[in-house]
Amino acid sequence: MDRYRTIEDPLFYPGTQVLRNKANIRNQDDLDQFEQLMFNSRAEEDLPAGAFDFAHYRAIHRHFFQDVYDWAGEVRTIRTGKGSNWFCYPEHIEAQANRLFEQLAEKDHLRSCTDKSEFALEAAWFLSEINAIHPFREGNGRVQLVFLTMLARNAGFSVDDRKLQPEPFLAAMVRSFNGDLAPLADQIEVML
Ligand SMILES: Nc1ncnc2c1ncn2[C@@H]1O[C@H](COP(=O)(O)OP(=O)(O)OP(=O)(O)O)[C@@H](O)[C@H]1O
Numbered sequence: 742m743d744r745y746r747t748i749e750d751p752l753f754y755p756g757t758q759v760l761r762n763k764a765n766i767r768n769q770d771d772l773d774q775f776e777q778l779m780f781n782s783r784a785e786e787d788l789p790a791g792a793f794d795f796a797h798y799r800a801i802h803r804h805f806f807q808d809v810y811d812w813a814g815e816v817r818t819i820r821t822g823k824g825s826n827w828f829c830y831p832e833h834i835e836a837q838a839n840r841l842f843e844q845l846a847e848k849d850h851l852r853s854c855t856d857k858s859e860f861a862l863e864a865a866w867f868l869s870e871i872n873a874i875h876p877f878r879e880g881n882g883r884v885q886l887v888f889l890t891m892l893a894r895n896a897g898f899s900v901d902d903r904k905l906q907p908e909p910f911l912a913a914m915v916r917s918f919n920g921d922l923a924p925l926a927d928q929i930e931v932m933l
Contacts, residue, residue: 744769750819752812752878760879762809772809779808780883788891793850795838795876801891802877802884810879817878826918828875841870852896860898861930862922864889869917869925882914893933904932 744758752760759769766772783805791797803814816834820827829837845851845867854860868885875881890900906928913924 752819760810763811764809776806776809776880780805783808788887793845793892793895794842795835798838798842798871798876798884798888801887802880805883805887806877806880812878813880816876819878821875821878824915826915828873834874834876837874838871838876841867841874850895851892854896857898857930857933858926860893860896861933862926864892864929865913865917865922865925867892868914868929869920869922872914873918889929898933900929900932902932906931
């Protein structure tokens with residue numbers, strides 16, 4: 742099955758579904774490994790500082806994927822989807838993301854949440870919205886989790902990602918795409 746549903750993607754090596762990359766790796770399994778290795782090594786470094794706005798979000802993606810893709814930190818230019826869900830049209834990403842980050846700022850970046858349940862529900866709202874926008878061609882899920890960790894820390898909570906349960910978390914993300922935030926809030930709360 743395709744990893745991503747896309748229209749013709751100029752970022753692929755011709756005749757493949759492998760994204761062009763800085764190491765010129767043409768095999769998907771090798772590229773997955775290389776991506777994760779680079780991601781883990783960048784995770785050892787300080788995260789980019791910022792104002793918890795969209796520029797900051799893009800800087801985080803750039804930080805983690807700079808070794809792999811020329812377009813790290815840049816908004817995708819092609820329509821993508823997963824399963825039966827299509828993400829935001831590329832031409833609307835910038836405006837939609839800026840609007841979302843403005844809403845996050847209006848919510849004081851979730852710093853006024855008084856307990857874990859409230860934080861988890863608000864964080865589920867944010868994750869579902871940024872996931873529907875899906876700003877990048879690849880790496881959205883990992884940046885979502887990094888940003889969740891940063892938001893939590895900034896709000897006085899901490900995320901233990903060893904408690905993340907991949908399958909129910911993914912199922913909850915898919916449910917959140919259709920507006921049901923409760924399962925995702927539950928998954929987040931387990932990690933707090
Ligand atoms: N059918 C779906 N509908 C909506 N969102 C989905 C669907 N399938 C996966 N997702 C979400 O898409 C994100 C993954 O996006 P992407 O593949 O760009 O990120 P990644 O970091 O490369 O991969 P992963 O998160 O799997 O490590 C995750 O948040 C996941 O929950």
